[in-house]
Amino acid sequence: xxxxxxxxxxxxxxxxxxxxxxxxxxxxxxxxxxxxxxxxxxxxxxxxxxxxxxxxxxxxxxxxxxxxxxxxxxxxxxxxxxxxxxxxxxxxxxxxxxxxxxxxxxxxxxxxxxxxxxxxxxxxxxxxxxxxxxxxxxxxxxxxxxxxxxxxxxxxxxxxxxxxxxxxxxxxxxxxxxxxxxxxxxxxxxxxxxxxxxxxxxxxxxxxxxxxxxxxxxxxxxxxxxxxxxxxxxxxxxxxxxxxxxxxxxxxxxxxxxxxxxxxxxxxxxxxxxxxxxxxxxxxxxxxxxxxxx
Numbered sequence: 598x599x600x601x602x603x604x605x606x607x608x609x610x611x612x613x614x615x616x617x618x619x620x621x622x623x624x625x626x627x628x629x630x631x632x633x634x635x636x637x638x639x640x641x642x643x644x645x646x647x648x649x650x651x652x653x654x655x656x657x658x659x660x661x662x663x664x665x666x667x668x669x670x671x672x673x674x675x676x677x678x679x680x681x682x683x684x685x686x687x688x689x690x691x692x693x694x695x696x697x698x699x700x701x702x703x704x705x706x707x708x709x710x711x712x713x714x715x716x717x718x719x720x721x722x723x724x725x726x727x728x729x730x731x732x733x734x735x736x737x738x739x740x741x742x743x744x745x746x747x748x749x750x751x752x753x754x755x756x757x758x759x760x761x762x763x764x765x766x767x768x769x770x771x772x773x774x775x776x777x778x779x780x781x782x783x784x785x786x787x788x789x790x791x792x793x794x795x796x797x798x799x800x801x802x803x804x805x806x807x808x809x810x811x812x813x814x815x816x817x818x819x820x821x822x823x824x825x826x827x828x829x830x831x832x833x834x835x836x837x838x839x840x841x842x843x844x845x846x847x848x849x850x851x852x853x854x855x856x857x858x859x860x861x862x863x864x865x866x867x868x869x870x871x872x873x874x875x876x877x878x879x880x881x882x883x884x885x886x887x888x889x890x891x
Contacts, residue, residue, distance in 0.1 A: 643721035645766040666720040676707035693740040731774040740777035
């Protein structure tokens with residue numbers, strides 16, 4: 598069973614309502630695709646209940662529920678905000694979130710952002726034991742690159758209800774758990790965490806909170822070690838690499854859009870238009886407005 602959400606046309610009173618067309622376009626780019634198990638009861642002590650691939654730009658009404666199953670979310674792009682035991686937690690690309698069974702689930706895209714992720718659920722009396730045996734704690738963990746090929750395989754397998762297919766579904770689901778756990782438990786080699794750092798920066802450079810400190814916390818790597826090895830491998834510091842990505846995005850938006858300079862600065866991850874102007878001037882010898890004129 599597959600569900601797709603599409604945004605249709607609606608009547609707007611142009612005298613009373615100002616339409617934000619950017620938001621309308623963004624919502625049209627979102628989607629919800631999911632598959633549910635074709636059987637209701639299983640003789641297995643744990644089984645794959647559902648799997649899905651979502652990209653949300655606003656709160657999904659089904660995301661707030663008391664769940665009797667275990668659920669894993671793997672962030673691909675954007676940011677998601679999860680509420681658990683009275684606290685809010687932000688997850689970014691490469692991070693996973695685990696909701697244990699019999700907990701209130703509530704999550705949504707982070708403010709002014711979207712949340713692109715894959716997820717799957719495991720039900721049955723031994724479902725929690727699978728997460729525990731894989732070493733995945735409730736809440737946020739770092740999993741690395743999302744194994745989208747395994748999620749895609751699970752979407753195909755879950756449509757079949759034979760005993761052998763149910764076992765194969767469970768095997769694929771547990772492999773996803775092991776992939777997620779590998780980012781939590783294993784001691785990553787130098788090239789692995791440096792690659793993860795670069796991927797996180799490439800995906801999330803527009804986030805003004807992204808810096809060497811937040812990267813070291815996400816990757817569970819010493820800050821000094823991360824800074825030193827990144828500079829050694831790439832020839833630039835993390836701050837320089839991050840600033841260059843923001844600079845290039847800012848120059849592109851100046852030349853190709855009519856957005857105010859302040860909005861461009863914030864969209865590229867700069868803390869203010871003044872700082873954006875200083876970086877542009879230092880790198881090119883011209884103030885932002887001169888690039889727009891050219």
